[in-house]
Amino acid sequence: MHKKWILSLAALVTVILLSATAGAQNYPKVRELRMDRQTPPQGVACIECHRQETPGIFADWAMSRHASAGITCLDCHQAQPGDKDIAVEHEKYYSMGDMPMGEKQYFVPIAAPVTPKDCSRCHPDEAKQYSKSKHANTIEIMWKIDPWLNQGMNSDNERKTGCFYCHGTVLKMKDGKLDPATWPNVGVGRLNLDGSLGSCTSCHTRHRFSVMEARKPETCGQCHLGPDHPQIEIYNESKHGDIYHAFKQEYNFDSAPGAWTPGVDYRAPTCASCHMSGSGKQPTTHDVTERLSWETQAPLTVRPQDFKPFPSGTDWQVERDKMRDICKQCHGNAWVDDHYTQFDKAVEEYNEAYFKPAKAILDQLYEKGLLDKSKFFDENLEVQYYELWHHEGRRARMGAAMMAPDYAWWHGFYECKHRFNHFMEEARHLIETNTKAYRYPDFPNTGGDTTRPVEIFGKQ
Ligand code: HEC
Ligand code: HEC
Ligand code: HEC
Ligand code: HEC
Ligand code: HEC
Ligand code: HEC
Ligand code: HEC
Ligand code: HEC
Incomplete structure (x- = not known):
């Protein structure tokens, strides 16, 4: 990090930035901030009050590339007319004299969820690619094929604490608030109240929104592990994983988006290098179904375009060639x-x-x-x-x-x-x-809801 930023937001913020960055090794002790445009007073209020009330959130944001580019809380959280997920109770903080800028004049309605649709205002390509992926559409896929769900073979809570943590919930409101049965959640296919699918924070946790984090295998490993899809274990066991663990201190995970270069920034690939990041002729993609030639998670292995519940719309040979291009940055053809x-x-x-x-x-x-x-x-x-x-x-x-x-x-x-x-x-x-198989008479904890979410499938 050699960039210098010049601060023009407010003297107060400089002081906090100093304390927020103290202790972080990879950054200069004094990190200044250039706001490319004027932050309205309502936006300054978010920062000032949250700096005190939720210092962790403030510090993360202050360290992000968003903060450097002058993207503030308002840009992501300000509610639009007609939004269903407005945090109604938040208004009360604007009459709290003991909180910084807790005054009516600064009030704007906000929402807690920030969805791919919100990010798409500034990152349209990533959001569009993501929306096509199996990550985004996984709630639909699960309900089309999964017997646990379709036959109610587990309980709703087993799903919430398990399945939907990784796959995503259907966000709902209850009594004017986000329904705690569906929130918080950052599953890859979360269905948001604005109709968009997914949660970008599955890989870029707020409020750093860092590419560095998304490039590391541990990020994917939160979900891609265990007996049925042990990709992180597989990776750790592969030569590529060995090299990652031996040399990761030398890897440059923080190079600019789209410019993460095999051989220069890293010597063996991570999950992201093979499945998402740009490399050689291949541009970065947010659709993880690209570069795949088989459906190896399906009962009978088929081509992605022949996977009936969610045909990929790709040609497996084209996708394989894309993956091969990635390998060929470091390996020969044979x-x-x-x-x-x-x-x-x-x-x-x-x-x-x-x-x-x-x-x-x-x-x-x-x-x-x-x-x-x-x-x-x-x-x-x-x-x-x-x-x-x-x-x-x-x-x-x-x-x-x-x-x-x-x-x-x-x-x-x-x-x-x-x-x-x-x-x-x-x-x-x-x-x-000619004997009938024994049936488990007291199969435990069944009875989860078997109705497919109307928000995706419509009324059945
Ligand atoms: C005067 C103080 C104050 C101001 C100004 C303020 N907030 Fe908050 N905000 C809070 C407090 C306190 C909480 C609750 C934290 C907690 O749950 O302990 C909160 C909660 C939130 C939440 C979570 C809401 C939820 O339902 O979970 C979001 C998102 C948020 N604020 C964003 C903003 C944004 C964006 C702004 C500027 C438009 C802003 N805040 C301005 C004090 C403030
Ligand atoms: C680039 C967009 C972006 C910016 C800028 C941003 N947020 Fe957020 N914020 C998010 C996302 C995404 C979430 C996670 C919500 C979700 O899962 O939908 C979130 C969540 C939150 C929450 C609830 C989290 C919790 O753990 O309770 C609060 C409070 C919050 N933001 C406050 C702020 C404040 C204050 C600022 C400015 C200092 C800010 N945000 C700036 C995108 C943003
Ligand atoms: C108002 C515009 C705006 C919104 C809304 C916005 N971003 Fe950004 N984002 C930017 C800009 C500008 C940059 C480039 C900053 C730079 O290069 O210094 C950026 C950079 C990023 C990066 C790269 C960070 C890095 O480490 O290089 C990620 C990841 C990102 N945004 C994710 C998100 C996500 C996820 C959301 C929604 C939760 C979001 N952004 C919402 C404008 C926005
Ligand atoms: C730890 C996170 C996690 C949990 C918990 C989890 N899954 Fe998954 N699930 C995944 C991942 C990751 C994949 C992708 C597997 C692959 O492609 O190798 C997946 C794949 C699937 C698929 C196959 C999708 C396809 O395209 O063929 C279904 C169906 C599914 N999960 C349903 C469920 C159900 C139902 C539960 C709970 C009973 C559950 N999962 C629990 C992470 C999880
Ligand atoms: C499955 C993990 C994952 C999810 C989910 C994800 N990203 Fe990313 N994102 C990445 C990776 C990996 C990179 C780094 C690509 C590289 O090496 O340059 C990245 C890079 C970015 C960048 C930097 C520019 C670029 O395209 O390289 C932006 C902006 C971004 N993501 C926005 C988003 C938005 C918006 C969403 C939600 C629609 C999102 N991301 C969801 C993994 C993810
Ligand atoms: C929050 C959980 C979560 C995280 C984090 C996550 N994934 Fe996934 N991923 C899933 C689930 C769930 C599926 C299964 C979707 C389906 O097939 O229905 C999946 C499927 C996939 C697939 C198979 C796509 C296909 O078309 O068969 C790939 C490849 C993949 N993920 C790569 C990644 C990579 C690379 C990362 C990290 C950069 C990552 N994932 C991070 C949950 C996650
Ligand atoms: C050396 C490159 C490479 C690395 C590193 C890598 N993968 Fe893969 N991955 C592949 C290849 C090649 C396939 C098979 C692609 C095909 O179908 O042609 C694959 C298949 C998959 C699949 C199965 C998709 C399906 O539908 O059949 C998932 C899920 C996946 N990888 C996730 C991950 C995750 C998560 C990591 C990191 C923990 C990772 N991969 C690391 C190259 C890589
Ligand atoms: C960033 C560079 C890089 C990329 C990209 C890459 N590899 Fe590798 N790969 C390596 C290195 C380095 C080794 C270690 C070779 C050695 O043993 O000396 C290796 C080892 C291997 C091995 C040998 C494993 C063993 O245990 O002997 C195979 C097979 C392999 N790679 C296949 C692939 C395939 C297929 C792809 C693309 C899907 C790929 N690699 C992408 C750098 C890379």
């Missing part, structure tokens, strides 16, 4: 070609040797009435089948996609074999003895 050959082979073997035979026998059991179709997860074979594709089947495919041998084999195909054999043993036994 290295990259051979990697994809192995990956394709892993996908084919998973589909043919594991998934299709398991699916065929499951269908047979339903047909013969030996398994009950009315509920999923309440019979052992359904759980086994689910874990075969949803857990180890994904780990095998994704381990192969992202160079993690332990996930491809020990947590992947090895466990697929194990699961498959047990699954087949029980399935065959039921068929041979």
